[in-house]
Amino acid sequence: MTSVAVVVTRSQTSAGVSAGGSDGGSSLLSLLVLPAAIVTFVAFLVGTGYVAKRAGLFEPIEQAAPDPPDSGVGDGESDRSGAGGSGGSEGPAVGGELFPVWDVVIDDVIGRAAESRRTATEDILITKHVDPDTLAQPMVAYEIESLWDEPVTVRLSEPLAGSGIPDEAIGRLGKGWQVLDGRILYEVELEPEGTARTVVARSDRSPDEIETLLAKPRVTVEQ
CATH class of the missing domain: 2.60.40.1170 (Mu homology domain, subdomain B)
Structure with missing residues (x-):
């Protein structure tokens, strides 16, 4: 009876060691995969940013917009063409249309x-x-x-x-x-x-x- 008990105990111990070794392998594999995923994601961001910069997506809006056309009116002049105005120095227009x-x-x-x-x-x-x-x-x-x-x-x-x-x-x-x-x-x-x-x-x-x-x-x- 005593020898049988010893055999059973050793079998259980071996099984426990085997299970523990399997868990340890899985944990080690997870630790190796996580850094690799982070490195891949960072590389993706860097690559995307480089392509966007080359495409000019980060340029200011002011640089992308065309310059406004020259209105031909000096800084010291005001546009006299308003309600009833002809826009010239002769004053209001008096054509067929009403002011x-x-x-x-x-x-x-x-x-x-x-x-x-x-x-x-x-x-x-x-x-x-x-x-x-x-x-x-x-x-x-x-x-x-x-x-x-x-x-x-x-x-x-x-x-x-x-x-x-x-x-x-x-x-x-x-x-x-x-x-x-x-x-x-x-x-x-x-x-x-x-x-x-x-x-x-x-x-x-x-x-x-x-x-x-x-x-x-x-x-x-x-x-």
Whole structure:
């Protein structure tokens, strides 16, 4: 009985030693593989960085952007071409187009108009919008639409409340208005089926003369 017990004990001891040796081998293999993986990863990062640098990916954005074109305006000069400006030394442009600021005024007068009225004469549609009391004098905005299929010159006129009123008293806000023989006159050239807008301050009329301000203007058309 005693000898059998000894044999069993030695067998268990041998098995334990064998198992311990296997575990030790696995641990050693893990220690060798980990540094190799780290070295491989670092080499990958270094290689990627080198390629990116050669490709110019690390250059500043300012270097990659092109230089802005020369505007031709000196440091001591300012751009005079703004709302209603021609950009030159001659001041605001006075062509067929309204000054942008007066286009805003027209929108405002139309939006505040107490009453509007549309009439038609010689294939010309005219809509008048009267804002009688927002400003110091009544404001009348005109929307003119041509139904002609060829260019025409349109002239419209309104009677003044008094005579001898200078242009400045009428408050002309766009090209085309003038005072002549006790009337205010407006002239505009329209393209086929073209449109135009204008506005005038009627300092010769009072705010309660809305019907007079809405009256149909005298219209002539010239081809």
